[in-house]
Structures are given as C-alpha cells and as structure tokens.
Amino acid sequence: MSNVDSDWSLVEQVKQGNDHAFDELMERYKKPVINFIYRMLGNASDAEDMAQDVFVRAYQNICKSAFRIGEGRFSTWLFQIAHNAAIDNLRKRKRQPTETINDMEESKFARAVTDKTADKVLAEQELGNQIANAISELPPDQKTAIVLSEYHDISYSEISEIMKCSEKSVESRLYRAKNTLRQRLAHLLHGSYEEAGTYE
Numbered sequence: 001m002s003n004v005d006s007d008w009s010l011v012e013q014v015k016q017g018n019d020h021a022f023d024e025l026m027e028r029y030k031k032p033v034i035n036f037i038y039r040m041l042g043n044a045s046d047a048e049d050m051a052q053d054v055f056v057r058a059y060q061n062i063c064k065s066a067f068r069i070g071e072g073r074f075s076t077w078l079f080q081i082a083h084n085a086a087i088d089n090l091r092k093r094k095r096q097p098t099e100t101i102n103d104m105e106e107s108k109f110a111r112a113v114t115d116k117t118a119d120k121v122l123a124e125q126e127l128g129n130q131i132a133n134a135i136s137e138l139p140p141d142q143k144t145a146i147v148l149s150e151y152h153d154i155s156y157s158e159i160s161e162i163m164k165c166s167e168k169s170v171e172s173r174l175y176r177a178k179n180t181l182r183q184r185l186a187h188l189l190h191g192s193y194e195e196a197g198t199y200e
Contacts, residue, residue: 007074014062022062026055029075032152033082039147040086042136050089054082072161079154079162083144090140134184142177145170 007028013021033054038047058081135143144163148154149170160167 004073011062011074014059015065022059025058025074029078030055032075033078036079036082036147036152037086039135039151040140040143041089042132046089050085051082054078054085057081057085073158076158076161079148079152079158080164083162087140087144130185131181134181137184138177138180142173142180145173146177146181149174 007025010021010025014025030051034047034051037050037054038044041047041050058078061081135146138146141163145159148159148162149156154162156167156170159170163170
C-alpha cells in the first residue's frame with residue numbers, strides 16, 4: 001500500500017471513530033507541519049501552537065466529511081490548512097525577527113539561490129542566518145512557494161493545490177523569490193554576483 005493510500009485508509013478509520021488512526025496521522029505529519037509553519041512565521045513557539053490548531057481543524061473536518069476521501073493526497077489537504085493558518089497569522093501581526101533555522105538545511109538550500117561554492121565563501125552558520133532572514137522578508141505568497149518547494153520537496157502541481165493557484169503562478173512566485181534572495185545574498189559572495197540579475 002502506498003503512503004497516499006495508507007493515509008486515506010487512516011482517514012477512513014478516523015471517520016469511523018478510531019482516534020488512534022488520527023494519532024498515527026499526526027505522528028507522520030506533525031514535524032513537517034511544524035517545520036513549514038516555523039519557516040513561515042519564524043517563531044518556534046508559535047509554530048508549535050499553530051500546528052496543534054491545524055490538526056484540531058483537520059480532525060474536525062474529517063469528522064464532518066469536509067472533503068472526499070481518496071482524491072489527491074492527504075498531505076496536500078493538510079498543508080492547505082497549515083498554509084491558510086500561517087497566512088492569516090502573518091496578516092494579523094507585525095513581522096517578528098526570524099530565529100535561526102537548522103544551518104545544515106539552510107546551507108543545502110543556499111545552493112538553489114546562490115552560487116554552488118557559497119559554502120566555501122561563508123561559514124555555514126552565517127550563511128544560514130542570512131538566508132533565514134532573507135526568506136523571512138519575502139512576501140507571504142513567495143515565502144510559501146519557496147518553503148514548500150525547497151524544504152519539503154513538494155511538486156509544483158501540489159503547491160498549486162495548496163496555494164489554490166495555477167502552476168504558472170507557482171513558477172512565477174518561485175522565480176521572483178529566488179531572484180530576490182539572490183540579490184539580497186549577493187553582497188555575501190564577495191563579488192560573485194555584483195550584478196544580481198535574473199535567477200538562472
């Protein structure tokens with residue numbers, strides 16, 4: 001049984017009153033959801049609290065049969081809820097300083113927005129901090145696209161479902177996000193990108 005089928009099997013069990021099945025779904029997706037919200041909000045405590053709310057909402061919607069079992073991926077539907085919650089939060093509050101995200105993950109992502117030899121130019125921690133700060137300043141739609149694509153390895157098709165937009169819009173948001181990040185990080189590369197232009 002594939003992960004997709006397994007997820008929907010658990011959802012069906014939840015609908016039948018099996019709360020242990022929902023515990024298993026939470027075990028599978030709690031960390032990815034928290035990580036996604038963390039990168040959107042930049043605050044670990046807020047991410048934990050919001051993730052709890054996301055799963056409560058998911059449970060309620062499952063019990064209300066708010067979606068059709070077997071259509072698409074459960075993870076896509078769950079990230080839709082997390083995305084909407086994060087965007088609502090960002091709209092309601094002022095931007096807060098972003099905490100440093102795992103430096104090894106940041107240095108991996110750096111290769112998507114800067115030169116492949118960036119880790120030779122800067123210490124991983126410094127580069128990680130700079131990338132985290134740059135991502136935190138992106139518009140919400142670009143931030144969502146870049147986090148889902150680069151950190152969660154989600155396809156353009158799924159991102160378009162999560163964000164409720166076309167795949168072309170996803171591509172455009174990623175293009176603009178990467179271009180912005182490249183420009184903001186160019187000064188760290190000691191002239192490698194003195195003329196920061198279109199992301200390639």
